[in-house]
Amino acid sequence: LTKQHLREVLIFCFNWKKNAAEAHRMLIEVYGDAAPTDKSCREWFRRFKDGDFSVEDKPRSGQP
Numbered sequence: 177l178t179k180q181h182l183r184e185v186l187i188f189c190f191n192w193k194k195n196a197a198e199a200h201r202m203l204i205e206v207y208g209d210a211a212p213t214d215k216s217c218r219e220w221f222r223r224f225k226d227g228d229f230s231v232e233d234k235p236r237s238g239q240p
Contacts, residue, residue, distance in 0.1 A: 177210050183231035186212075186220050196221040 182203065189199035196218040203211035212220070223229075 177207065179212075179233075180231045182207070182210075182212055183220060186217060187224060187229055187231070190221060190224045 185203065186199055189202060194202070197214065199221070200211070200214045200217040203217070
């Protein structure tokens with residue numbers, strides 16, 4: 177199970193017109209503790225609404 181897979185599942189939920197809270201509940205039911213947080217789901221849905229469907233992490237500045 178990868179972060180990319182979970183993000184692709186979020187895109188699937190987004191395309192099915194689910195909201196972030198519904199998607200989060202579905203992922204918890206299926207993946208349990210491996211599911212992303214509610215906050216993370218909301219952040220990804222915000223990106224999708226802005227037209228950004230990349231499942232890769234954005235580059236960060238500063239030290240890792």
